[in-house]
Amino acid sequence: DQQVKQNSPSLSVQEGRISILNCDYTNSMFDYFLWYKKYPAEGPTFLISISSIKDKNEDGRFTVFLNKSAKHLSLHIVPSQPGDSAVYFCAASAWGGSEKLVFGKGTKLTVNP
Amino acid sequence: DAEITQSPRHKITETGRQVTLACHQTWNHNNMFWYRQDLGHGLRLIHYSYGVQDTNKGEVSDGYSVSRSNTEDLPLTLESAASSQTSVYFCASSESLESYEQYFGPGTRLTVT
Numbered sequence: 307d308q309q310v311k312q313n314s315p316s317l318s319v320q321e322g323r324i325s326i327l328n329c330d331y332t333n334s335m336f337d338y339f340l341w342y343k344k345y346p347a348e349g350p351t352f353l354i355s356i357s358s359i360k361d362k363n364e365d366g367r368f369t370v371f372l373n374k375s376a377k378h379l380s381l382h383i384v385p386s387q388p389g390d391s392a393v394y395f396c397a398a399s400a401w402g403g404s405e406k407l408v409f410g411k412g413t414k415l416t417v418n419p
Numbered sequence: 420d421a422e423i424t425q426s427p428r429h430k431i432t433e434t435g436r437q438v439t440l441a442c443h444q445t446w447n448h449n450n451m452f453w454y455r456q457d458l459g460h461g462l463r464l465i466h467y468s469y470g471v472q473d474t475n476k477g478e479v480s481d482g483y484s485v486s487r488s489n490t491e492d493l494p495l496t497l498e499s500a501a502s503s504q505t506s507v508y509f510c511a512s513s514e515s516l517e518s519y520e521q522y523f524g525p526g527t528r529l530t531v532t
Contacts, residue, residue: 355519409461
C-alpha cells in the first residue's frame with residue numbers, strides 16, 4: 307500500500323507562471339515532510355521541508371503548504387524557471403520512525419520558455 | 420568539501436554473479452541508506468544503518484546485504500544478481516537520529532543481463 311502518493315506523473319507550465327505539485331499521504335503518524343528535486347543522471351537534492359506543527363514554509367521561490375486534516379501537501383514554485391525542470395519527489399517521515407523516509411513516485415515538471 | 424560518492428557509476432553484470440556497489444561519505448554522518456529507483460516506483464529503501472556495526476532491512480531488502488565497518492562506508496552487495504535487480508541505486512546519508520534531511524550520492528546504474 308502506497309503511503310505517499312504523487313498522482314500526477316507529469317506537469318508542464320510556462321516560464322514565469324506558478325507550478326503546483328501535489329502530494330497525498332495516508333499514514334497519520336507522518337510528522338515531517340520533504341521535497342527533493344532530481345535532475346537526470348544525478349542524485350536527488352533536498353529542496354524544502356515542513357514539520358507537522360506548521361502549515362507553511364517558504365524558501366525563496368519555493369513554498370510548501372501542509373493540510374494535515376486532508377493529509378495533503380503541495381509545493382508551489384513562483385515564478386517557474388526552465389532550470390526548475392526536473393523530477394520532484396515528495397517524502398515523509400514519522401516521529402520515532404528512525405528517520406526513514408517514504409517517497410512518492412515523483413512528478414516530472416517541465417517549464418517551457 | 421564534504422561529499423558522498425558512489426562507484427561504479429555504471430555496471431553490467433550477469434545473472435547469478437555477486438556484485439558490490441560502493442558508497443563513501445566524508446560528512447562523518449552516522450546514518451546511511453541505500454535506495455533503488457525504478458520507473459513507476461519512485462525511491463524504495465533497501466537497507467540502512469545508524470552507525471558502525473548497525474544494519475537494518477528496508478522495504479525491499481531481499482537479495483541484498485550491507486555491512487558497516489566504519490562511519491564512512493556502506494557497501495551494498497547483491498548476493499546473486501537477478502534481472503529484477505536492474506535499477507538505479509542511490510546511497511544517502513544523514514547527520515543524526517533527529518535529522519530527516521538526507522544527502523544523496525550520484526547513483527549507480529546496474530544492469531543485470
